[in-house]
Amino acid sequence: xxxxMTDQTLTSxxxxxxxxxxxxxxxxxxxxxxxxxxxxxxxxxxxNLTVDQGERIVICGPSGSxxxxxxxxxxxxEEHQQGKIIVDDVELTDDVRQIDTVRREVGMVFQHxxxxxxxxxxxxxCLSPIWVRKTPRKEAEASAMEYLERVKIPxxxxxxxxxxxxxxxxxxxxxxxxxxxxxxxxxxxxxxxLDPEMIKEVLDVMIELAGSGMTMMCVTHEMGFxxxxxxxxxxxxxxxxxxxxxxxxxxxxxxxARTQKFLQQILAH
Amino acid sequence: xxxxxxxxxKKALRPVKWMRENLFSGWFNTALTLAVAYLLVTxxxxxxxxxxxxxxxxxxxxxxxxxxxxCWLFISQRLNFFxxxxxxxxxxxxxxxxxxxxxxxxxxxxxERFPGRKWLGLFGIFGLPVVGYFLIPGxxxxxxEVQSSKWGGLMLTLxxxxxxxxxSLPIGILLAxxxxxxxxxxxxxxxxxxxxxxxVPLITVLFMASVMLPLFLPEGVNFEKLARALIGITLWxxxxxxxxxxxxxxAIPRGQYEAADALGLGxxxxxxxxxxxxxxxxxxxxxxxxxxxxxxxxxxxxxIGLFDILxxxxxxxxxxxxQNVAIEGYVFVAxxxxxxxxxxxxYSQNLERKLDTGxxx
Numbered sequence: 001x002x003x004x005m006t007d008q009t010l011t012s013x014x015x016x017x018x019x020x021x022x023x024x025x026x027x028x029x030x031x032x033x034x035x036x037x038x039x040x041x042x043x044x045x046x047x048n049l050t051v052d053q054g055e056r057i058v059i060c061g062p063s064g065s066x067x068x069x070x071x072x073x074x075x076x077x078e079e080h081q082q083g084k085i086i087v088d089d090v091e092l093t094d095d096v097r098q099i100d101t102v103r104r105e106v107g108m109v110f111q112h113x114x115x116x117x118x119x120x121x122x123x124x125x126c127l128s129p130i131w132v133r134k135t136p137r138k139e140a141e142a143s144a145m146e147y148l149e150r151v152k153i154p155x156x157x158x159x160x161x162x163x164x165x166x167x168x169x170x171x172x173x174x175x176x177x178x179x180x181x182x183x184x185x186x187x188x189x190x191x192x193x194l195d196p197e198m199i200k201e202v203l204d205v206m207i208e209l210a211g212s213g214m215t216m217m218c219v220t221h222e223m224g225f226x227x228x229x230x231x232x233x234x235x236x237x238x239x240x241x242x243x244x245x246x247x248x249x250x251x252x253x254x255x256x257a258r259t260q261k262f263l264q265q266i267l268a269h
Numbered sequence: 270x271x272x273x274x275x276x277x278x279k280k281a282l283r284p285v286k287w288m289r290e291n292l293f294s295g296w297f298n299t300a301l302t303l304a305v306a307y308l309l310v311t312x313x314x315x316x317x318x319x320x321x322x323x324x325x326x327x328x329x330x331x332x333x334x335x336x337x338x339x340c341w342l343f344i345s346q347r348l349n350f351f352x353x354x355x356x357x358x359x360x361x362x363x364x365x366x367x368x369x370x371x372x373x374x375x376x377x378x379x380x381e382r383f384p385g386r387k388w389l390g391l392f393g394i395f396g397l398p399v400v401g402y403f404l405i406p407g408x409x410x411x412x413x414e415v416q417s418s419k420w421g422g423l424m425l426t427l428x429x430x431x432x433x434x435x436x437s438l439p440i441g442i443l444l445a446x447x448x449x450x451x452x453x454x455x456x457x458x459x460x461x462x463x464x465x466x467x468x469v470p471l472i473t474v475l476f477m478a479s480v481m482l483p484l485f486l487p488e489g490v491n492f493e494k495l496a497r498a499l500i501g502i503t504l505w506x507x508x509x510x511x512x513x514x515x516x517x518x519x520a521i522p523r524g525q526y527e528a529a530d531a532l533g534l535g536x537x538x539x540x541x542x543x544x545x546x547x548x549x550x551x552x553x554x555x556x557x558x559x560x561x562x563x564x565x566x567x568x569x570x571x572x573i574g575l576f577d578i579l580x581x582x583x584x585x586x587x588x589x590x591x592q593n594v595a596i597e598g599y600v601f602v603a604x605x606x607x608x609x610x611x612x613x614x615x616y617s618q619n620l621e622r623k624l625d626t627g628x629x630x
Contacts (some may be wrong), residue, residue, distance in 0.1 A: 077527050096535075103533035118546050118626055127530040127542060160626040164526035180532065 025053040027086075028184060028215055029074060034083035036066075036073065043069050044080070045239045053183070058226040058247075061236035062262060067219045071186050074217065075106045088183055104132060107177030111189040113169040115161035121172050122157040125179045133180065140179070147175040151205045154165065154264070167198030171205055178209075185209065187218040202210045223266065227251060235259045309439045330590065343585075343594040344601050351581050351601070355420015357515070360413060361379055363404045364424050370397055378616060393433060400426070417495040421576035423605060425495075429502060429567040429577065430609075434560050441510025442549075446540060447513055459511070466508035471566050474501040479573040506563050513555040517548030550624045556619040561610045578602055 006091040011098040035046040043066045051057055060065045073085060076092050076099045087102045116124050121129040125144035129135040135143070148154045151171035153164075161169055170190055177185060187206065190201045190268045203225050210216055220226065225245055226233050233250040235243045235258075243256045256261045292302045316383070323338030326345075334340035344351070374393025377383040405428070408414035447459035452517050466474075478501035479494055521544055529539035549556070568579040576584065584597040585591070 075531055077530060100533050100535055103531060106531075108528075108531035110524060110528065110531075112524050113524075114524035116525065116528070116543055116547075118624070128534060131538050131542065132533050132535070162626055175551065176532075 028053045030086040032084040034080050036080045043239050054213045056210050056229050056231045058230040059219045059234045066239040067236045071219050075103050106184045108186045109173050109190045111192050113173045125176045138254045144179050147178045151175045166194045167201045168243035170202045184215045274443045339597050343591050352423045355419040417493050423578045426577040433502045433506050433563050437510045440507035444511035445514035463508045463511050465507050474505045475573050497502040509559050517552035553621050584585035
């Protein structure tokens with residue numbers, strides 16, 4: 001995305017959510033000395049990160065820096081080969097049951113939405129609560145409608161994903177993830193595939209969600225969003241975490257040369 | 270959506286204009302049109318005469334076939350044999366019941382708003398084979414036993430095709446999933462199974478099933494010839510089905526698998542609720558193609574001595590009591606096959622339309 005800093009995202013800054021300071025569980029995500037290879041290619045190098053409950057992390061970096069791969073390791077869509085990832089006290093290993101336990105508590109939103117095209121919006125949202133959480137259908141539907149209202153598209157509940165715009169589809173995808181009542185939400189470039197005029201509607205939903213105290217990890221190029229909601233911005237390059245800092249510090253006073261260069265490039269135009 | 274007062278221009282249907290544009294748009298097209306028209310005029314007339322106008326419909330035996338056209342008497346007189354084979358006359362109500370149930374289960378599938386349509390369809394798929402299993406051979410519930418060697422005609426064709434179709438789809442799905450599995454042993458077994466069965470002609474499979482299989486079975490164990498043929502046809506067909514379905518599985522974008530994974534659905538729910546419904550929908554044309562070709566391939570059971578509809582007709586056209594009725598016989602067989610295959614094809618198109626949710630991620 002070229003114009004990652006649109007006017008729309010900047011105006012969102014006025015709606016800064018209240019930062020929740022109550023005592024939350026520390027270290028709900030713990031990544032320790034994690035490495036990953038694709039064949040011989042060393043994609044992720046010695047990553048260490050601890051995320052507390054309720055923290056909002058934005059991960060940015062040039063393309064190919066491994067930020068998407070990193071976030072996908074946290075619910076084991078990608079496998080890591082060395083080091084530890086512990087999510088909500090469950091370590092991600094080859095054990096399928098542990099992986100599914102983690103996945104139930106971690107919602108994920110994808111760049112290309114990945115809604116199920118053969119199911120209606122409501123069915124998309126209810127699928128996992130009904131089949132995995134064994135929620136009765138009525139209850140699951142009522143809860144799904146609440147979330148659809150929260151992302152402001154309850155009127156589209158009985159349409160198929162193919163009938164919605166990109167922005168609407170992405171909001172459904174967020175609602176679908178929330179229906180599992182996850183403790184953590186992962187966002188993998190949620191606005192990168194959207195037309196510019198639809199980015200705001202999705203960001204607004206994410207800002208609202210951040211305000212509710214959800215633990216969030218978000219890979220994004222939306223620097224306005226990072227400034228608004230992030231507790232911490234992480235800059236990755238070449239498969240390493242180069243720098244992490246609160247957004248104000250990160251944008252005004254970056255320490256590393258690579259960070260400065262990256263910020264110059266994306267903020268220059 | 271904006272309110273618009275402009276309507277799309279209507280396409281006017283004007284026959285003369287249409288003909289000028291499509292049939293007579295140049296000297297070459299005009300010549301083609303005239304040639305085709307000549308062929309139609311000269312061929313349709315005699316065909317009509319043979320099929321209907323000069324044909325013989327009433328009477329009781331060959332001597333009543335006096336007209337120059339087709340002798341349909343042959344069909345109507347021997348119809349019982351063509352449909353039931355050697356199944357005893359007084360027990361044919363059992364087969365008729367099955368025909369009726371088949372119609373009750375599947376004809377409503379063509380009517381969009383038929384009440385309980387789905388349940389009838391499910392009965393057709395799961396209930397019908399069970400009912401047929403007890404009703405047609407008899408031997409239980411006080412029903413007189415009818416050896417499978419006496420079954421024949423259309424009834425046998427339908428049994429072979431129906432069981433082949435219904436059993437091969439689930440086996441094919443499992444084989445397709447197995448071939449794409451991460452587990453090397455399961456994948457290996459499925460690959461070997463598919464490649465072996467798919468590489469063998471059906472005739473060979475039938476020969477093996479009827480001649481060689483008994484040699485390998487332990488003493489005393491013996492299936493009927495029909496059961497062996499059915500097993501052979503089903504396994505052969507599932508190998509084909511597996512590859513068709515695998516094509517569908519491969520066409521589903523990776524994002525769908527990942528989204529299902531991220532929701533914690535687990536393997537079987539992911540496949541059953543997300544991947545297979547989309548994959549199967551996508552390959553309906555391929556599946557139906559395989560069904561139709563199986564339906565016609567069942568005629569090969571002739572070579573192991575089972576009399577399906579083609580077999581019964583073929584054995585009758587040489588009957589000295591009837592002369593020169595081969596064409597009528599084969600036209601009749603062709604028509605029967607066409608009716609069923611066309612029905613399958615229409616239904617699949619119905620299904621495709623109904624399942625289309627207009628989104629091809």
